[in-house]
Amino acid sequence: xxxxxxxxxxxxxxxxxxxxxxPARLQIVALLYVLESADFVFISQQTGFTWGNLSAHITKxxxxxxxxxxxxxxxxRPQTMLSLTAKGRKAFNAYxxxxxxxxxxxxE
Amino acid sequence: xxxxxxxxxxxxxxxxxxxxxxxxxxxxxALTLAISLFFAIPESGEREGVYMGFALLxxxxxxxxxxxxxxxxxxxxxxxVRFGPERQRRKVTMMWVMGGFVxxxxxxxxxxxxxxxxxxxxxxxxxxxxxxxxxxxxxxxISGASVIVKSYFMxxxxxxxxxxxxxxxxxxxxxxxxxxxxxxxxxxxxLPGLVIFVNFLRQHPLPPQEARHGxx
Numbered sequence: 091x092x093x094x095x096x097x098x099x100x101x102x103x104x105x106x107x108x109x110x111x112x113p114a115r116l117q118i119v120a121l122l123y124v125l126e127s128a129d130f131v132f133i134s135q136q137t138g139f140t141w142g143n144l145s146a147h148i149t150k151x152x153x154x155x156x157x158x159x160x161x162x163x164x165x166x167r168p169q170t171m172l173s174l175t176a177k178g179r180k181a182f183n184a185y186x187x188x189x190x191x192x193x194x195x196x197x198e
Numbered sequence: 199x200x201x202x203x204x205x206x207x208x209x210x211x212x213x214x215x216x217x218x219x220x221x222x223x224x225x226x227x228a229l230t231l232a233i234s235l236f237f238a239i240p241e242s243g244e245r246e247g248v249y250m251g252f253a254l255l256x257x258x259x260x261x262x263x264x265x266x267x268x269x270x271x272x273x274x275x276x277x278x279v280r281f282g283p284e285r286q287r288r289k290v291t292m293m294w295v296m297g298g299f300v301x302x303x304x305x306x307x308x309x310x311x312x313x314x315x316x317x318x319x320x321x322x323x324x325x326x327x328x329x330x331x332x333x334x335x336x337x338x339x340i341s342g343a344s345v346i347v348k349s350y351f352m353x354x355x356x357x358x359x360x361x362x363x364x365x366x367x368x369x370x371x372x373x374x375x376x377x378x379x380x381x382x383x384x385x386x387x388x389l390p391g392l393v394i395f396v397n398f399l400r401q402h403p404l405p406p407q408e409a410r411h412g413x414x
Contacts, residue, residue, distance in 0.1 A: 120203055121212065127280045130277070134277070135215065135276055186203070
């Protein structure tokens with residue numbers, strides 16, 4: 091691989107979506123990607139994150155417009171459901187594509 | 199990347215997590231034990247109503263335990279989730295298949311009532327013991343297969359064991375005219391369910407109320 095090609099590949103790394111790339115958030119986004127929606131308890135159970143940690147990551151994803159937080163009621167009990175927005179879904183797909191592309195392009 | 203981010207495995211793990219509470223095992227086990235009372239009715243028919251009453255009460259209690267347990271014990275610990283369209287399609291297919299099982303069972307039930315009241319349209323070429331074996335086989339196959347097929351759609355792996363236990367239990371109960379096999383099957387389904395349920399409670403403590411809404 092020529093030096094310029096190598097530097098192009100490395101430069102592509104900077105284009106990676108950092109909001110998704112962080113391992114904890116990647117787990118949350120991947121889980122929400124395969125579900126329609128889930129609450130905090132379910133995501134915490136599946137990922138093993140503490141409440142505070144999970145809450146902080148969800149806030150970042152919500153601020154980035156990737157996750158929608160819906161607060162409502164089921165009967166008399168309050169219920170907060172999380173789901174991936176269309177923007178979040180698109181970003182995750184783009185992230186998967188770019189990561190795959192980048193790793194495939196690496197020399198053996 | 200593909201090894202670390204297997205989306206199908208993530209979805210499957212999330213879906214299967216709902217069977218780790220043991221409540222379905224307890225429900226089917228308790229149901230099998232309740233149904234065993236039907237087979238315990240004496241040949242003389244003495245106190246038939248009492249046996250049937252207790253059997254129906256047992257079915258109702260088993261159902262209530264399952265529903266209330268899911269609502270008040272499992273869901274607060276595992277959380278709420280809605281799965282994607284593929285799972286919903288699979289659920290609809292399962293309902294159609296299970297509807298087919300219910301129809302077949304109902305047809306067999308109606309036919310047995312007809313034969314019991316009116317008799318066979320033509321004299322049976324089979325001996326009485328062979329007829330009993332055939333009835334036992336049909337009952338075992340229908341009950342066992344329905345649980346196994348439902349387990350396949352629900353990805354409930356222990357359901358295969360439950361299906362076999364239930365099928366064999368009913369088969370031998372009818373074949374041997376003894377209530378013991380179906381009671382044994384019920385116990386073999388119920389007891390592991392209770393162990394799984396206790397483990398589930400240990401491994402999944404109730405999260406604080408605030409945490410359920412992400413406010414911690």
